[in-house]
Amino acid sequence: EPEVTQTPSHQVTQMGQEVILRCVPISNHLYFYWYRQILGQKVEFLVSFYNNEISEKSEIFDDQFSVERPDGSNFTLKIRSTKLEDSAMYFCASSIQGMEQFFGPGTRLTVL
């Protein structure tokens, strides 16, 4: 069964450094999303992406964040200058028609 994959599974970085989190969505899906979950808290929406552009973003998704689909298979989330409060699990999801979303296993980001 096709699934969303994410790399790395765990990323440790120093405050102020740039990080890129990678996702490979399910191959025939057209809608892509990033969510995050701070330890012990709710899942929070960051951004959705369709037709090579951002379709919706939350207040969390400020100028420090960007997304890209550099080729036909990858979907990336970049954080330009990480802060301590960016430490969280980051989940990528994809959807074929924007209805049910299928999630990857997540990347645990730890900012020191």
Next chain:
Amino acid sequence: DAKTTQPTSMDCAEGRAANLPCNHSTISGNEYVYWYRQIHSQGPQYIIHGLKNNETNEMASLIITEDRKSSTLILPHATLRDTAVYYCIVRTDSNYQLIWGAGTKLIIKP
């Protein structure tokens, strides 16, 4: 904020049906009811969704009341692997994001 309310936690015996309620009294006519679950430390998993009619798939059944103000997710024969946090989310088909509440922590007991 999430537009649904769910009990904080529930227990169910292994092999029995688990019935998880959700209230969504302010749901609009074009909003769907979605259910996801999150097993500890894993990514959320889609379970089922519906608009007005009851729905069933290989994982679960979704019962939506006639006034659409509440719904129940039914796991017909719960196993220990169904222990997870279950989220009920309402969303229009054109609203991309999922807004997550705290969900119901379902514990399946042997």
